[in-house]
Amino acid sequence: MTDAAVPAASLLVVEDDRELGPLLVRLFRGAGYGTDLAPDGQAGLHLALTRRYDAMILDRGLPAIEGLDLLGRLRRSGVTVPVLVLTALGTLPDRVAGLDGGAEDYLVKPFEIDELLARVRVLLRRRPGSADRLTVAGAEFDLISRTVTGPAGTAVALSGRESDLLRLLARNPARVFTREEIVAQVFPDASSVTLADTYVHYLRRKLGAEVVSTVRGVGYRLGQG
The missing domain is CATH 3.40.50.2300 (Response regulator)
Known part of the structure; x- marks a missing residue:
């Protein structure tokens, strides 16, 4: 063959x-x-x-x-x-x-x-470089540099944990993650699910409230903006 x-x-x-x-x-x-x-x-x-x-x-x-x-x-x-x-x-x-x-x-x-x-x-077929970038609420998320660049060209740097959380949501844009799932995948050493809420707040503060959507009674998903 x-x-x-x-x-x-x-x-x-x-x-x-x-x-x-x-x-x-x-x-x-x-x-x-x-x-x-x-x-x-x-x-x-x-x-x-x-x-x-x-x-x-x-x-x-x-x-x-x-x-x-x-x-x-x-x-x-x-x-x-x-x-x-x-x-x-x-x-x-x-x-x-x-x-x-x-x-x-x-x-x-x-x-x-x-x-x-x-x-x-x-x-x-994902080459070249497509595995290193994701689209997030109309912006470009660079997984290597951990920066999000908006349509106007303004770049915002993320911490390691902020980047990990955004990557999890952006790779699964249609999925709603419970707080427990977020903590297990992004903060495996953490003992409290409130850490998920804290880092969602950090992402919204840096990137805008629309970047992460809250699904009441379930958890969080990537924003639809």
Whole structure:
């Protein structure tokens, strides 16, 4: 089979299976992608933080750092590489947890090679740079610099936690997040859900009241302005 790879695309495979990991590397390199292999979560975290990749293929049951824990750390660190979770954990709650945890796609083992390559091609269509920017209430949110630039060209800098909260909402514009969900994903070490209210207030103060909408009795979502 001939697979038309995106030129110079670079992949990171995080897979601890000693047979599957090298097999995936050979598969992707044969399809024309530059590919690195991390055999555990700690190695995957190091590579993803120190090198730039166009997509990541991530197992869940990893030693050292579990797959979704690794993904959460990367998202909180501002790493926006598109991620395909490739795992044997295939129940509906497992798939929902992976997508809610920041993955763009989720594929269950065993898998068909053609489908895996097709899904990777979909991830790579996000290049160049689209994974680093989001549209927020008519403004441009740069995930790398953590700034929001309005139509008039005025840029507003955000703190790390403000940026994490805005990224969560902007990546899921149709979803309403409860305060508990926001705290679990953005402030995992916090003990009070009121932290969600506090940082929504900070975002509104910096970017305008319309940036975050309140859904009474449920929680918050991205504003529709």
